[in-house]
Amino acid sequence: MFIAIYSKHLMKYIDEAKIHVSAGDGGDGAASFRREKYIPKGGPSGGDGGRGGSIFALADRNINTLVDYRFARIHRAKNGENGRGADCYGKGADDITLRMPVGTVIANAATGEIIADLQRHEQKVLLAKGGTGGLGNLHFKSSTNRAPRQFTPGEPGEEFDLKLELKVLADVGLLGMPNAGKSTLIRAVSAARPKVADYPFTTVHPNLGMVRVDQNRSFVMADIPGLIEGAAEGAGLGHRFLKHLARTRLLLHVVDIAPLDQTINPVREAKAIVDELRKYDESLYQKPRWLVLNKADLLPEIEREKICKKFIRSLGWKEKTFIISAISGEGCNELTYAIMDYLEHESAKQEE
Known part of the structure; x- marks a missing residue:
């Protein structure tokens, strides 16, 4: 298949x-x-x-x-x-x-x-x-x-x-394991319509979406095939398309915070992605990167904050974090506005 x-x-x-x-x-x-x-x-x-x-x-x-x-x-x-x-x-x-x-x-x-x-x-x-x-x-x-x-x-x-x-020209690049919800996220915030399904490797080529925040404020988001452990050595599809993230100004590391398979360890998978990124290209690893915890709607509401904080602590993550549900749209507006503000701020600094 x-x-x-x-x-x-x-x-x-x-x-x-x-x-x-x-x-x-x-x-x-x-x-x-x-x-x-x-x-x-x-x-x-x-x-x-x-x-x-x-x-x-x-x-x-x-x-x-x-x-x-x-x-x-x-x-x-x-x-x-x-x-x-x-x-x-x-x-x-x-x-x-x-x-x-x-x-x-x-x-x-x-x-x-x-x-x-x-x-x-x-x-x-x-x-x-x-x-x-x-x-x-x-x-x-x-x-x-x-x-x-x-x-x-x-x-x-x-x-x-x-x-x-x-190498596609995009402001923001999505990276993560297969089925992390990257395609669902780009569908939720843009007019792009990549294929979405409940099996891995649904995305087999990069997808670009124009995210319009306000009438005159927009940015381009790129979704590449999901990475797997060993991608830097050629495993899976994602390694072929990592170069498309080279031009981006910001990376979003999308993580499935509520995997249906109980044997999957989200922290181990997130660390594996970071390791593959560093093996492939140090400059790509050094790019600004935000953590996006997706599928939060599948977590019990009373335990959601506790589970997310435990994940962030176990990962040792100290940069920006967003908790969203791409399928319901929860948290997506806050994420896109934060991205737009960041890109505009970076552009203003370059012009000074």
Whole structure:
């Protein structure tokens, strides 16, 4: 069942691809002389070669997957035309523009060097430059060389193997074990409608939701597949998508405070998530992180506060904590307003 679910959705959300880009070569310059009636001593007339086509990447907010580049891996621009006689210059080749999702990181596959990070709509970057056209012999005419036969060939275009990696752009990222209620939370506070079910690994690709707090106040929340112990070494699905949390400004660690399975220890699971985060990326571990205790509606009301305090004490947690029920909406408003205030405060500090 797990493999079937994963393969079904893999085609819908592709966040990595490798492509080959090859810019066009410049056309060769020509060595030619005028041969016209009544002009017995026509001079050099060889034109320059045309410029080869270049390849660009363009960020497009209307695209949210790299799936096209899984099937179209080779992108080759045309060569420029060669120069001709009678002062005819070769025609330059058209450039190629590859439209990619905002958030795509483009790296040289051979060296790992980052070529571009597409962070805003309509951002355009050069991936491979087309070759310059060669010079025709008319450029070599001088008072001492009236019949030059020199010309230069066109320059070759650049050619690279590139790795594309999509990192979603979100202000807040959700992390936690499968079935912690992350998808239910993002459904409760935004218009996103990820799949929700009572079995693990329901989420198999990142979901983004716009959370509107007031008319002109909003932020983007990202839900990634749940992590399990050993995720940093490749277990489960979540490790593939942890990179999507790299751009977030705040992480919400969602914990199922009332697991139906009595053998599950929420404290041990919460610590395991923190350990996996640190193993995967220290910078991700250092990000601001709040604790969200979900499914509080399943706890006896008279014992709710006691159980939550015991959990926080056992976890050794000293940062902000919120107790919510995503399914009923209890505590969700307070959480979203606190997030909005925090993000605005951080933005104001950066502007100072």
